[in-house]
Amino acid sequence: xxxxxxxxxxxxxxxxxxxxxxxxxxxxxxxxxxxxxxxxxxxxxxxxxxxxxxxxxxxxxxxxxxxxxxxxxxxxxxxxxxxxxxxxxxxxxxxxxxxxxxxxxxxxxxxxxxxxxxxxxxxxxxxxxxxxxxxxxxxxxxxxxxxxxxxxxxxxxxxxxxxxxxxxxxxxxxxxxxxxxxxxxxxxxxxxxxxxxxxxxxxxxxxxxxxxxxxxxxxxxxxxxxxxxxxxxxxxxxxxxxxxxxxxxxxxxxxxxxxxxxxxxxxxxxxxxxxxxxxxxxxxxxxxxxxxxxxxxxxxxxxxxxxxxxxxxxxxxxxxxxxxxxxxxxxxxxxxxxxxxxxxxxxxxxxxxxxxxxxxxxxxxxxxxxxxxxxxxxxxxxxxxxxxxxxxxxxxxxxxxxxxxxxxxxxxxxxxxxxxxxxxxxxxxxxxxxxxxxxxxxxxxxxxxxxxxxxxxxxxxxxxxxxxxxxxxxxxxxxxxxxxxxxxxxxxxxxxxxxxxxxxxxxxxxxxxxxxxxxxxxxxxxxxxxxxxxxxxxxxxx
Amino acid sequence: xxxxxxxxxxxxxxxxxxxxxxxxxxxxxxxxxxxxxxxxxxxxxxxxxxxxxxxxxxxxxxxxxxxxxxxxxxxxxxxxxxxxxxxxxxxxxxxxxxxxxxxxxxxxxxxxxxxxxxxxxxxxxxxxxxxxxxxxxxxxxxxxxxxxxxxxxxxxxxxxxxxxxxxxxxxxxxxxxxxxxxxxxxxxxxxxxxxxxxxxxxxxxxxxxxxxxxxxxxxxxxxxxxxxxxxxxxxxxxxxxxxxxxxxxxxxxxxxxxxxxxxxxxxxxxxxxxxxxxxxxxxxxxxxxxxxxxxxxxxxxxxxxxxxxxxxxxxxxxxxxxxxxxxxx
Numbered sequence: 001x002x003x004x005x006x007x008x009x010x011x012x013x014x015x016x017x018x019x020x021x022x023x024x025x026x027x028x029x030x031x032x033x034x035x036x037x038x039x040x041x042x043x044x045x046x047x048x049x050x051x052x053x054x055x056x057x058x059x060x061x062x063x064x065x066x067x068x069x070x071x072x073x074x075x076x077x078x079x080x081x082x083x084x085x086x087x088x089x090x091x092x093x094x095x096x097x098x099x100x101x102x103x104x105x106x107x108x109x110x111x112x113x114x115x116x117x118x119x120x121x122x123x124x125x126x127x128x129x130x131x132x133x134x135x136x137x138x139x140x141x142x143x144x145x146x147x148x149x150x151x152x153x154x155x156x157x158x159x160x161x162x163x164x165x166x167x168x169x170x171x172x173x174x175x176x177x178x179x180x181x182x183x184x185x186x187x188x189x190x191x192x193x194x195x196x197x198x199x200x201x202x203x204x205x206x207x208x209x210x211x212x213x214x215x216x217x218x219x220x221x222x223x224x225x226x227x228x229x230x231x232x233x234x235x236x237x238x239x240x241x242x243x244x245x246x247x248x249x250x251x252x253x254x255x256x257x258x259x260x261x262x263x264x265x266x267x268x269x270x271x272x273x274x275x276x277x278x279x280x281x282x283x284x285x286x287x288x289x290x291x292x293x294x295x296x297x298x299x300x301x302x303x304x305x306x307x308x309x310x311x312x313x314x315x316x317x318x319x320x321x322x323x324x325x326x327x328x329x330x331x332x333x334x335x336x337x338x339x340x341x342x343x344x345x346x347x348x349x350x351x352x353x354x355x356x357x358x359x360x361x362x363x364x365x366x367x368x369x370x371x372x373x374x375x376x377x378x379x380x381x382x383x384x385x386x387x388x389x390x391x392x393x394x395x396x397x398x399x400x401x402x403x404x405x406x407x408x409x410x411x412x413x414x415x416x417x418x419x420x421x422x423x424x425x426x427x428x429x430x431x432x433x434x435x436x437x438x439x440x441x442x443x444x445x446x447x448x449x450x451x452x453x454x455x456x457x458x459x460x461x462x463x464x465x466x467x468x469x470x471x472x473x474x475x476x477x478x479x480x481x482x483x484x485x486x487x488x489x490x491x492x493x494x495x496x497x498x499x500x501x502x503x504x505x506x507x508x509x510x511x512x513x514x515x516x517x518x519x520x521x522x523x524x525x526x527x528x529x530x531x532x533x534x535x536x537x538x539x540x541x542x
Numbered sequence: 543x544x545x546x547x548x549x550x551x552x553x554x555x556x557x558x559x560x561x562x563x564x565x566x567x568x569x570x571x572x573x574x575x576x577x578x579x580x581x582x583x584x585x586x587x588x589x590x591x592x593x594x595x596x597x598x599x600x601x602x603x604x605x606x607x608x609x610x611x612x613x614x615x616x617x618x619x620x621x622x623x624x625x626x627x628x629x630x631x632x633x634x635x636x637x638x639x640x641x642x643x644x645x646x647x648x649x650x651x652x653x654x655x656x657x658x659x660x661x662x663x664x665x666x667x668x669x670x671x672x673x674x675x676x677x678x679x680x681x682x683x684x685x686x687x688x689x690x691x692x693x694x695x696x697x698x699x700x701x702x703x704x705x706x707x708x709x710x711x712x713x714x715x716x717x718x719x720x721x722x723x724x725x726x727x728x729x730x731x732x733x734x735x736x737x738x739x740x741x742x743x744x745x746x747x748x749x750x751x752x753x754x755x756x757x758x759x760x761x762x763x764x765x766x767x768x769x770x771x772x773x774x775x776x777x778x779x780x781x782x783x784x785x786x787x788x789x790x791x792x793x794x795x796x797x798x799x800x801x802x803x804x805x806x807x808x809x810x811x812x813x814x815x816x817x818x819x820x821x822x823x824x825x826x827x828x829x830x831x832x833x834x835x836x837x838x839x840x841x842x843x844x845x846x847x848x849x850x851x852x853x854x855x856x857x858x859x860x861x862x863x864x865x866x867x868x869x870x871x
Contacts, residue, residue: 384743
């Protein structure tokens, strides 16, 4: 007898207004396994998950839970039958407390369900947290969720799923907002869940992660089932081929590297840059950052969540206003970050990590989004010139190979990868000198990732200077000429391309055993009296 | 065929037109013995809806930024009082009086805008406060009395002032009585808002701000100035409506315009402008104004009592909004 089968999906199909988005999908899930569901954006993964979660009650085919056919009409029904989905976009109510969120929808109650039993609620949640190594105190459980980091929120989501005694967990890109260490914690938690007999359906675009967690892999493409295999039978090249239907020559395309920049003037030069913390009682978000980026160079920034990379970009870009200290030069000219509009005029572009909340205006058309940051040029004298905007958008859509029905299409109706390309087009249209890229490939499919890498190579060949933040380690290592590591707002290490390894970067990001190049002055760390200052003395360039 | 229909029905202006056609159809059925088909009915409808429409033209700009302006009704009252006082009692030349009143209206709008942008007060609360404040100001300026042509002298006798020509001009009819001056002004306000929204860079800024303020800000969009423009124009249009109201009533009534802001909001929303911001157009507001105008007209032609009229209007607003709801996803 094999392992216990928790779930069997047979011949699942689904159409949206005459368009067949899913066709004949079959897949099963055993107790104690992680079954990775892979495929490019638009392959139908999300639709399949939504059917399983009871969000789409209309579909063809059958779902069997432990051999018993079921049909969910509502998410609540699916929940009650032990299926919990941890969505890409968090489903927590930010203003409610941790405990309220975890038990949302099944609050322990008295008096026929109308009277909340707070004490029982806290007891129940504490018990749950103890089982899964979530160290919340009773006081913390009463704090609103919005006060916690994304990583903690992620684990609150999982606790919420477990509160429903879920046996089947669906995780849709759960690590997209997590850094490496936080992701590791999640994987450990997943191991514990497997031992308890849960089955996990796991969706991810990160190769590394897929091979870290998967027992079996099922691949969808264009709404159809392509194959299912155990992880041993499905090495990376085969998986990629299954997903995109062709072979990718290389994961990260090679780039003609520039000779090491000598005396020439850097495009971006930052000296002793400080970004204050929004809460003035806390230390600066970024302290004493110095770096220079030359034309054609890609400098990577590594660090754990909250290390200050994002704050550094926002400070440089003027998103906080005129509050940062230190000197910034663009092409040798002194520049004081003041406002995003001013920074754009001076040749900076900032691709934010979250395209939906800070990158795109979803209700505006593709064309209008592309032109948004360059409107002063595209509307001379303050009058809009639709012809100019159309021209600009058409140019970028060709160059970036953005797939869309029409230029007037709302940006929100595009797939994730194409949305990301629209944001990139918006920034290219400003004709920047320096690109600040934050997670340029987050949540995009592997084909688009590859395209974005090639584009980045092309841009740097054209003389742009690129600063890159990425939590995807192979991406960071593969694209960067140099990698600067931040820990709690300070530089702890800097590596040239050849010497960087994931282990070294992680060690420096966690603030221990750091190595530093000569051009970063270690004495300020000593000045600040920080605990790890001694480790700065070890030189790496030997 | 079916797909073409689906595509068409997804366009907001098409839906608003259908809703308007429905209203007109109801009018043709309940035509009050043919009264609905008389030209004068449509003409009067336009005149009656004009004041609300002027307010709605400004309201649309604010709604597109994701805000709301509850103060316009009170600004109308304040400006009506101010205009009457300046031109009837102070005897200022018409142009000067108009300029001062317009400036006052725009200034009150800018105060709302400043509260929203600089002090980060929610638009609903900020303009609610301005609504109360402007109403109080109107009552203080007028001493609670209507400012009319009758002036009480210190000796207790009454004297009359002649009605300045600007009052007659603004209350006149053009084209042999077919077009009221106030309707012309309404169209002018629509045109201004249309130019701002569809033709100017700042119009795009309004949509971007309402659609995703943070993304807009990080794209270099001056969101603060965009919002100030919207609230400023809304206040300006409030002043225009106030001047028109004063001219029609031949007096400045400190109670004028109470709850007009709600009708203006209803016009914008019933036309299909989203209260969440980022979507909408001035054409939708025009269609909304026609819907509200015809609705009122049909109900009054058929001598529906006020209580039933209010209930029916409420139900019809809900129906119109449900009809226009965007399909999820």
